Amino acid sequence: MPVVWSDRHRLHEPGGEVWVGVRTPGTEVPERAERIRAELVAAGARVVDAAPHRDETALGNHDDALVAYLASAWEEWQAAGLTRDPGQDRVVPYVFLHPGLISDRAAAIPAAASARAGRFTYDTMTLIGPGTWQGARAALDVALTAADLVLGGERAAYACCRPPGHHAARDCFGGSCYLNNVAAAASHLRRALDGPVAVIDIDAHHGNGTQAIFYEDPLVLVGSVHVDPAAGWFPHFLGFPGEAGAGAGTGANRNLTLAPGSGDESWLAAVAELASWAAEREARALVVPLGVDAAAGDPESPLRVSAAGFHAAGRALGALGLPTVAIQEGGYDLVAIGPLVRETLVGIEEGMRGS
Ligand code: SP5
Ligand code: ZN
Numbered sequence: 001m002p003v004v005w006s007d008r009h010r011l012h013e014p015g016g017e018v019w020v021g022v023r024t025p026g027t028e029v030p031e032r033a034e035r036i037r038a039e040l041v042a043a044g045a046r047v048v049d050a051a052p053h054r055d056e057t058a059l060g061n062h063d064d065a066l067v068a069y070l071a072s073a074w075e076e077w078q079a080a081g082l083t084r085d086p087g088q089d090r091v092v093p094y095v096f097l098h099p100g101l102i103s104d105r106a107a108a109i110p111a112a113a114s115a116r117a118g119r120f121t122y123d124t125m126t127l128i129g130p131g132t133w134q135g136a137r138a139a140l141d142v143a144l145t146a147a148d149l150v151l152g153g154e155r156a157a158y159a160c161c162r163p164p165g166h167h168a169a170r171d172c173f174g175g176s177c178y179l180n181n182v183a184a185a186a187s188h189l190r191r192a193l194d195g196p197v198a199v200i201d202i203d204a205h206h207g208n209g210t211q212a213i214f215y216e217d218p219l220v221l222v223g224s225v226h227v228d229p230a231a232g233w234f235p236h237f238l239g240f241p242g243e244a245g246a247g248a249g250t251g252a253n254r255n256l257t258l259a260p261g262s263g264d265e266s267w268l269a270a271v272a273e274l275a276s277w278a279a280e281r282e283a284r285a286l287v288v289p290l291g292v293d294a295a296a297g298d299p300e301s302p303l304r305v306s307a308a309g310f311h312a313a314g315r316a317l318g319a320l321g322l323p324t325v326a327i328q329e330g331g332y333d334l335v336a337i338g339p340l341v342r343e344t345l346v347g348i349e350e351g352m353r354g355s
Contacts, residue, residue, distance in 0.1 A: 001156040001326075001345060003040050004146040006050040008138035009033050009162040011131025014176070015090045018124040026125070027299055027332035028176040033162040036328065039338025040158075040345070048149070050141040058140040061183040061213050063171040065109065069120050070136065070178055073113075073128045080113035091128035093117035123174040136163055136178035143181035143327050147188040150285065150323040155352055157325055158290075158345055159185070164329045166207035166289045167235060175205065175235060176330075182289045183213045185325050186220050189285045196221055196252075198283035198322070200274045202313055203291025203329040204301035206239025206255065210289065216247040221254075221281055223274035225267060227294075227303055228257035252281075260302035264309035267294060271313045275320055286322040288348075291329035292340035300332045307336075307343050314347020319354060 010030050017026040041047060059067050077083065077091045096118040097107055110116050117128070139161040146159035159181065166182050167175025182199060190197045199214075201207040201224035214220040222245075229239040245253035254277060256270040278286065296304035305313075317324065326345060331337040 001158055001349060002048045002149055002154060003037070003045045004048050004050055004142045004149070004157060004159045005037060006138040006142050009135050012135025012163050013129050013131065014127045015129055017127060017176070018092055021124075028163060030162070031334055032331065032337055033160055033328070035334055035338045036160055036341050039342050043342055048145065050138060050145045051148070053141050053144045057188065058137070058144060058184055059179070061170060061180055061187055066120055066171050066173065069109075069116060070128070070173070071133050073117065074130055074132060076113045076116070077128070082114060089129070091117050093121050093124060096122070120172055121174050122172050126174045126176055126178070132178065139163060139165065139181050140179055140184045143185040143325070144188055146325045146327065147185040150325055151189070151192050155323065156318070156348055159325060159327045161328045164291070165209065165327075166201060166203060166329050167205070167209045169209040169212040177209060180209045180213060182207065182210050182287055182327050185327060186214070186287045189287065189323075189325070190219055193284045195284035196281055197285045197287065198278035198281070199223065199287045199289065200271070200278060200317060201225070201289040201329070202271060202294065203289050204294040204298065204303050205234050205291070205330065207289055208235045208238040211238065211243065211253055214249065215245055215253060216249040218248045218252050221252050221278060221283060223254040223256070223277060225256045225258065225270035225274060227260055227301055230257070231260050233260070233302070258303060261304060263296070263304040264306055264312070267303065267305050268309060268312055268316070272316050275316050279320055283320075283322060286317065286320055286324045288317055288324060288326040289329045290326045290341065290344060292331035292337055292344070295331070295333060295336055295340055297336060298331065298333050300330065307340060310340050311343040311347040314344040315351035315354075318348035318351020321352060324348060
């Protein structure tokens with residue numbers, strides 16, 4: 001299947017993450033995408049450069065205030081002198097918009113650049129640097145170009161998105177994500193097709209941003225299998241099985257949680273259950289937020305899925321026979337990431353041939 005790519009991901013260098021107040025090297029590094037691309041090219045993949053998409057198409061799932069903030073945060077941080085005093089070379093929040101802080105008052109955008117970050121992010125590990133906006137915006141173009149390819153007749157396409165996106169919600173960001181690539185592709189497919197679009201998120205972490213964006217939408221079915229947040233895992237506040245959608249979207253959201261240490265058997269059973277659900281609901285297209293951080297050995301998750309497990313998951317998803325867009329999310333073991341993505345994509349192609 002075609003691999004959609006943008007060199008602009010390299011502009012986004014998070015420069016580490018602040019975790020429990022400590023700046024650590026971070027795991028969401030540019031080399032991730034380079035490794036994936038090299039692996040897929042070596043396997044003979046066709047690489048397609050992302051085509052620019054209009055803001056109206058790309059940014060519709062996000063509030064204007066979030067977009068304006070992300071587009072200007074780095075320049076405003078610099079202009080405020082914060083790179084010199086106290087000498088912080090990335091945008092890092094220090095106060096947060098906790099809901100209890102403002103009761104029901106409208107949330108103001110703080111005048112101080114040092115405080116604005118906490119209006120829009122919910123964590124300290126999603127730093128903004130000189131090229132973060134350009135990189136995040138380009139990742140939306142990558143996802144949308146992949147969606148265009150399947151709308152144009154490809155059975156499947158892979159979007160090598162970086163930074164990832166599934167933790168970014170309508171008006172806030174975090175989890176190494178800024179703008180939601182999966183949501184952009186799902187909305188794009190939904191606009192073009194008659195019938196529901198299914199999202200089956202196999203990243204090790206709950207796709208809280210995607211869930212939130214489509215929570216009341218009956219036509220974008222959102223399913224996610226992930227390590228149980230109740231066992232102490234990111235995103236901590238969301239991803240529980242009781243979150244089933246609301247309003248018109250009631251019943252259109254599914255969360256399947258796994259205990260730390262879970263491996264192929266329980267993970268694949270959950271993937272199969274989400275695939276059956278998409279089939280029952282007569283989805284017309286499939287978006288797969290493809291994190292490979294559920295792999296045994298990944299530094300960010302305690303799940304223990306094997307390469308064969310990713311291959312089998314691909315087959316189960318491909319067997320739905322739907323136009324399919326796979327979109328890169330997490331995966332932080334630099335040696336394993338390329339092979340794991342390749343296994344999943346090969347599985348999708350095999351599943352489609354058998355369906
Ligand atoms: C897209 C995606 O997979 N985002 C996941 C972000 C989860 N990050 C949680 C980070 C928690 C602190 N990491 C410390 C690593 C110690 N091994
Ligand atoms: Zn993840």
